[in-house]
Every structure is written in structure tokens, then in C-alpha cells.
Amino acid sequence: MASSTDRARPPLDPAAEELIDRFGRGQLRALARVITLVENETPGYRRLLARLYRKTGRARKIGITGATGAGKSTLVDELTKRLSSRGRSVGIVAVDPTSPFTGGALLGDRVRMQDVGLLKDVYIRSMATRGSLGGLARATREVSIVLDAFGKDVVLVESVGVGQVALDIAEIADTTVVVLVPESGDSVQAMKAGLMEIADIFVINKSDLIGADRLELELNNHLELQRQRDGWDYPVVKTQARSGEGIDELLEQIDRQEEYLARTGYLEKKRADLVRAEILQLLSETVTGKVRQRLEERGDLDTAVADILKGHRNPYQVVDQLLERVEGAGPNG
Ligand SMILES: Nc1nc2c(ncn2[C@@H]2O[C@H](COP(=O)(O)OP(=O)(O)OP(=O)(O)O)[C@@H](O)[C@H]2O)c(=O)[nH]1
Numbered sequence: 142m143a144s145s146t147d148r149a150r151p152p153l154d155p156a157a158e159e160l161i162d163r164f165g166r167g168q169l170r171a172l173a174r175v176i177t178l179v180e181n182e183t184p185g186y187r188r189l190l191a192r193l194y195r196k197t198g199r200a201r202k203i204g205i206t207g208a209t210g211a212g213k214s215t216l217v218d219e220l221t222k223r224l225s226s227r228g229r230s231v232g233i234v235a236v237d238p239t240s241p242f243t244g245g246a247l248l249g250d251r252v253r254m255q256d257v258g259l260l261k262d263v264y265i266r267s268m269a270t271r272g273s274l275g276g277l278a279r280a281t282r283e284v285s286i287v288l289d290a291f292g293k294d295v296v297l298v299e300s301v302g303v304g305q306v307a308l309d310i311a312e313i314a315d316t317t318v319v320v321l322v323p324e325s326g327d328s329v330q331a332m333k334a335g336l337m338e339i340a341d342i343f344v345i346n347k348s349d350l351i352g353a354d355r356l357e358l359e360l361n362n363h364l365e366l367q368r369q370r371d372g373w374d375y376p377v378v379k380t381q382a383r384s385g386e387g388i389d390e391l392l393e394q395i396d397r398q399e400e401y402l403a404r405t406g407y408l409e410k411k412r413a414d415l416v417r418a419e420i421l422q423l424l425s426e427t428v429t430g431k432v433r434q435r436l437e438e439r440g441d442l443d444t445a446v447a448d449i450l451k452g453h454r455n456p457y458q459v460v461d462q463l464l465e466r467v468e469g470a471g472p473n474g
């Protein structure tokens with residue numbers, strides 16, 4: 142009789158088995174290959190992920206988000222150097238939702254992050270939007286899973302803080318760091334973008350520039366209620382990423398927040414929320430895909446479109462009827 146473990150381990154072709162084997166032995170080229178398969182949604186990649194999934198759950202995932210040019214990459218570099226010198230392995234996912242291809246900004250990232258990329262046990266991957274933002278969120282989540290499974294102690298996700306993208310990153314991360322800069326109106330922008338709600342820790346980077354103290358004051362005012370309401374103090378850390386100033390304090394706050402999450406049980410809750418979102422996401426992708434395929438095969442969709450255009454039916458009826466038909470057909474029908 143097949144045990145539940147057997148069922149959780151569907152058979153793979155020999156090439157995939159070999160890839161998993163090399164991945165398991167820590168080969169960087171295997172890691173890069175798996176990430177590419179996941180990014181491109183190459184057929185069979187889900188079975189690959191299903192196999193890797195049981196090795197996950199160890200990595201500490203930290204999201205770094207904020208406006209373009211706020212200094213996120215510089216911060217990530219500095220954090221990585223320190224983590225690496227403490228003997229922790231780091232995976233970096235740099236997400237650029239504004240770039241439709243791996244263009245200028247990301248190339249800049251590559252160059253800037255080069256010295257960090259050469260550190261032992263540091264792996265960097267840049268990702269740009271190919272299709273939808275939703276697709277980017279999926280890829281980011283799954284690439285984080287892969288880095289976790291590879292055994293990275295810390296996974297840093299850098300992303301521009303615009304709307305939905307920032308919210309998606311906050312769902313992936315255990316800790317979300319929002320980076321602001323002392324330019325006029327930055328805290329207002331952050332509120333508009335919904336960044337205030339997702340931050341666990343605030344960074345005022347470029348605190349060498351005029352206005353850092355004012356921004357700190359503004360932030361502290363905004364945070365008063367939140368701090369009273371929650372058992373967490375939403376620290377504001379002033380940094381100068383380019384010179385490395387304040388980075389040690391940022392790391393201390395990140396550690397503090399980890400302790401807080403563990404102590405209060407929020408980490409478990411966060412991870413449960415993540416897994417729930419993961420299941421629902423996969424479910425909706427899978428079910429929609431299957432239903433669509435079946436309807437297209439039978440030409441039902443074309444018939445329905447024609448009926449609606451002729452005024453015989455409306456989209457609401459059509460969806461109800463199509464669903465009835467698919468349900469009636471049973472799982473193998
Ligand atoms: N004055 C000052 N400049 C800084 C500081 N930190 C970073 N910068 C500069 O700000 C610029 C942008 O830094 P990045 O780290 O690329 O910013 P980013 O947020 O990653 O940018 P994108 O990925 O393009 O959104 C670079 O020229 C940095 O050298 C700082 O503390 N003070």
C-alpha cells in the first residue's frame with residue numbers, strides 16, 4: 142500500500158532525479174537550474190517543488206521594500222556582508238516589477254552586488270516581470286522556497302515598494318523592512334502606498350541628508366497608535382547604507398523582531414497564513430486551468446460567447462451553467 146510519503150513524492154524523470162540529487166548536495170549550478178525552471182514555469186516544475194518542499198521552513202525570510210533609489214540594494218549588500226561574516230548563508234532575490242526584462246536597473250544591481258555575490262554561501266538572483274505582477278509574486282514566493290530548501294539561513298527579498306507588489310512581498314517575508322529616505326513627502330508617499338501597514342521595521346536611509354530627523358519625528362508620530370495597539374514597537378532605524386552606518390543596529394532590530402515573533406507565536410501564525418495563501422493560490426491556478434481547458438476542448442466557451450453576443454444568455458447564467466456541466470462531468474468525465 143502506498144504510504145502518504147509515497148504520494149507526496151510523485152515520480153520524476155531521471156534527469157529531474159539527478160537534478161534533485163545535485164541540488165541536495167549543494168551544487169550551485171543545480172540551484173540556478175531549479176530556479177530557472179521555476180521562474181519559467183517549465184512543465185513539471187511543480188513536481189520538482191513538491192519534492193523540495195519538505196526541506197523548507199528553516200530560512201529566515203526578510204523583505205526589504207521602499208521607493209526606487211531609496212538604497213535597498215546598498216542595504217541588502219551591507220546586511221549580507223555582516224550576516225556572511227557571522228557564518229550565515231544568504232540567498233538574495235532582487236525583484237523589479239517596473240522592468241519588463243532584465244534591463245538597466247537589474248544590471249546595475251548585478252554590478253553593485255558583485256562583491257557580495259562573490260562571498261562564500263551567498264547566492265543572488267534578479268527577477269523582472271515577464272507577464273503579470275501576480276506571476277512575479279508567484280515566482281518570488283517559489284524562488285524563496287527553493288533557496289530555503291537549498292539550505293540558506295537567510296533569504297533577503299528586495300523589491301520596489303509599489304502597491305500590490307509590496308503587499309505580496311510582505312506575505313512571503315517573516316519580517317518586512319520598509320526603507321524611506323529624507324526627501325519631502327516620503328512618509329506621505331509611504332502611507333499612500335500602504336507601506337506603513339506592512340512594515341515591521343522602518344529604516345530611514347540616507348540619514349546623512351537633510352530632513353532625516355524630521356522624518357523620524359513624523360514616523361514616530363504616525364506609529365504612536367500602532368505601538369500602543371500591538372505588542373511590538375515598530376522601531377525606526379537611521380542608516381547610511383553607503384558607509385555602513387546603522388546597519389548593525391538594523392540587524393539587532395531584525396533579531397529582536399525574530400525573538401518577538403517566536404515569543405508571541407506570531408511566527409507560526411504568519412507561516413500558517415502563508416501556507417493558506419499558497420494553497421488557495423495553487424488551487425485557483427489549478428482549478429481555473431483545468432476547467433478552462435475542458436471548456437475550450439468542447440467548444441463550450443465559444444458557444445457561450447456567441448449566445449451572449451446574440452442576447453440569448455448573459456455571462457452570469459453562462460458561468461453557472463458551465464460550472465454545473467463541469468461538476469456534473471465528475472472528476473474524470
Ligand atoms: N547619500 C546617500 N546615498 C546613498 C545611501 N545609501 C545608498 N545611497 C545611494 O543611493 C543610490 C541608490 O541606491 P540603491 O541601493 O541602488 O537603491 P535601490 O533602492 O536598490 O534602487 P532600485 O533597486 O533602483 O529601486 C546609489 O547611488 C547609492 O549609492 C546613503 O546612506 N546616503
Ligand SMILES: [Mg+2]
Nearest residue numbers: 213214250299
Ligand atoms: Mg535595488
